[in-house]
Amino acid sequence: MTSIAQPIDQAVFHNSLVEELRGEASMNKGPRQVPGYHYSRIEPTAVRDPHLLAWSDDLAAYLGLVHPPERGPAVDILGGNRLASTMKPFAARYGGHQFGSWAGQLGDGRAISLGELTAVDGTSWEIQLKGAGPTPYSRRADGRAVLRSSLREFLCSEAMHYLGVPTTRALSLVGTGDMVVRDMFYNGNARPEPGAIVARVAPTFIRFGNFQIMAALGEKDNLRAIADYTIRHHYPELGEPAPAVYVRWFEEICRRTAVMIAHWMSVGFVHGVMNTDNMSILGLTIDYGPYGWLEPYDPDWTPNTTDFGSRRYAFGQQPQVALWNLYQLARALAHLVENPQDLQQGLEVYRTTLADTRHAMLLQKLGLTPLAPDAEDRAFLEELLEALAGSEIDMTLFFRHLSHTAPALLENLENEETAWRELLAKAAYSMSMEEEQTLLHWLQRYLPRLRQETASQEAIRKSMLGVNPKYVLRNYLAQNAIEAAESGDLSSLNTLMEVLKTPFAEHPDHEELAAKRPDWAREKPGSATLSCSS
Numbered sequence: 001m002t003s004i005a006q007p008i009d010q011a012v013f014h015n016s017l018v019e020e021l022r023g024e025a026s027m028n029k030g031p032r033q034v035p036g037y038h039y040s041r042i043e044p045t046a047v048r049d050p051h052l053l054a055w056s057d058d059l060a061a062y063l064g065l066v067h068p069p070e071r072g073p074a075v076d077i078l079g080g081n082r083l084a085s086t087m088k089p090f091a092a093r094y095g096g097h098q099f100g101s102w103a104g105q106l107g108d109g110r111a112i113s114l115g116e117l118t119a120v121d122g123t124s125w126e127i128q129l130k131g132a133g134p135t136p137y138s139r140r141a142d143g144r145a146v147l148r149s150s151l152r153e154f155l156c157s158e159a160m161h162y163l164g165v166p167t168t169r170a171l172s173l174v175g176t177g178d179m180v181v182r183d184m185f186y187n188g189n190a191r192p193e194p195g196a197i198v199a200r201v202a203p204t205f206i207r208f209g210n211f212q213i214m215a216a217l218g219e220k221d222n223l224r225a226i227a228d229y230t231i232r233h234h235y236p237e238l239g240e241p242a243p244a245v246y247v248r249w250f251e252e253i254c255r256r257t258a259v260m261i262a263h264w265m266s267v268g269f270v271h272g273v274m275n276t277d278n279m280s281i282l283g284l285t286i287d288y289g290p291y292g293w294l295e296p297y298d299p300d301w302t303p304n305t306t307d308f309g310s311r312r313y314a315f316g317q318q319p320q321v322a323l324w325n326l327y328q329l330a331r332a333l334a335h336l337v338e339n340p341q342d343l344q345q346g347l348e349v350y351r352t353t354l355a356d357t358r359h360a361m362l363l364q365k366l367g368l369t370p371l372a373p374d375a376e377d378r379a380f381l382e383e384l385l386e387a388l389a390g391s392e393i394d395m396t397l398f399f400r401h402l403s404h405t406a407p408a409l410l411e412n413l414e415n416e417e418t419a420w421r422e423l424l425a426k427a428a429y430s431m432s433m434e435e436e437q438t439l440l441h442w443l444q445r446y447l448p449r450l451r452q453e454t455a456s457q458e459a460i461r462k463s464m465l466g467v468n469p470k471y472v473l474r475n476y477l478a479q480n481a482i483e484a485a486e487s488g489d490l491s492s493l494n495t496l497m498e499v500l501k502t503p504f505a506e507h508p509d510h511e512e513l514a515a516k517r518p519d520w521a522r523e524k525p526g527s528a529t530l531s532c533s534s
Contacts, residue, residue, distance in 0.1 A: 008078065016229075029133070037222075047178050053175050080112070094107055094213050097212075099312055110142075114127045125203060128201075129198070144178075146182050148184075159472070172198070175195070180195040208281065220335055230249075231249055257326060261319055279325050289530075394516055408461075410447075471514055476521035
């Protein structure tokens with residue numbers, strides 16, 4: 001299916017969620033409880049001067065949209081100052097567990113969905129503005145977002161896509177011309193910051209919490225309606241909704257979630273706030289808030305200052321937290337099935353899929369295929385992760401340099417120990433002699449295992465370089481781009497966007513973007529730690 005590219009202000013939107021589910025139509029933006037509804041019809045609140053800061057050309061082409069000028073009707077829509085005649089904007093109602101405790105009604109407090117566009121391949125994509133003003137779910141907040149968090153979400157959504165991680169996307173970043181007051185670390189230091197709006201894109205933004213709120217308040221008809229809507233539109237291969245289909249559907253949600261978490265663990269991504277309201281029903285990475293990328297490989301690391309007490313959402317906890325979140329979703333969906341125990345199989349699907357996918361992805365990162373006995377390989381790979389966790393080794397740099405060093409040693413073993421030491425020196429922030437010896441011992445056992453592979457040296461090197469990125473969105477790189485953008489310089493943002501579109505390429509002109517985290521970024525706010533604040 002093809003279509004002629006057009007400006008977003010001339011695109012035809014459709015509105016399946018609004019038309020098929022139960023919505024409140026008062027258009028009242030006042031914060032309140034909204035029992036009995038899936039969503040509230042609401043319009044964005046206009047801003048002073050919407051102007052385009054960044055645009056995803058590839059995503060726009062896929063959606064059949066043309067690149068707009070800096071200002072004009074298209075950017076007015078992306079900034080919330082205008083609506084197309086076919087839009088029926090809404091904010092969704094959902095609940096969720098936040099840091100393990102039930103929080104009741106939450107909902108889209110600063111996100112407003114404009115409707116759905118049909119992409120060039122005929123698929124449907126929801127366009128949502130984040131930071132577009134208050135909704136009934138804003139509670140005590142203003143519904144706005146700052147440039148700092150908006151730029152991070154725009155860049156990371158697209159960076160994750162190009163890494164191959166299941167994710168929502170970002171179409172545009174629009175400056176609002178307004179200032180927004182935020183206390184970045186909730187420590188009494190509120191200050192005005194430039195406002196911005198991200199246009200987020202996904203097949204749907206429905207999340208675990210959409211089902212939880214219905215179950216928690218006994219709205220069984222609404223629960224069934226949103227489940228049926230989700231299956232018909234996003235899981236049609238499962239067949240017409242019925243109790244047995246709900247069970248298979250939950251298993252597929254579990255499978256997709258496991259694949260997503262395996263991808264996070266493979267590239268060193270830490271979501272930072274895996275509340276159930278931040279879990280996509282499609283198994284997509286959603287809600288880029290206080291996320292971070294592992295630099296030293298530390299399973300206990302979290303970028304989220306709000307989580308420093310319990311480290312519930314630390315890197316190494318993500319697999320278990322996702323399982324806990326799926327269990328909470330199962331409790332909600334139990335109202336729709338004949339035997340709630342049938343949902344247990346979905347949780348087992350999650351465990352098995354996660355373990356198998358993580359193992360397969362780690363084998364790929366090491367240039368290996370399943371030649372050795374499975375249990376032997378799994379134990380061997382686990383030893384590597386334990387050795388990395390015991391050292392201050394940069395995860396991204398370690399695997400990237402390994403992609404060059406290991407295949408080369410297959411041809412020439414003469415200077416093996418020297419080559420391994422050089423690799424560790426390039427990737428280490430600090431390392432004791434004992435830590436170095438542990439890793440050297442593992443690497444010296446790894447090379448004979450790599451020699452068992454039947455592929456050529458060049459094929460192994462190519463495959464490893466294709467799964468071990470050279471470039472990820474390290475927090476300090478995002479912070480540099482933020483500070484430049486706040487002063488009106490978008491060059492860092494644009495450069496990062498271009499390089500992160502091909503993160504496995506060498507980009508010799510941009511080696512500085514693949515460097516170790518500098519010392520100044522170790523403790524700097526925004527470069528090392530963030531909070532749930534926008």
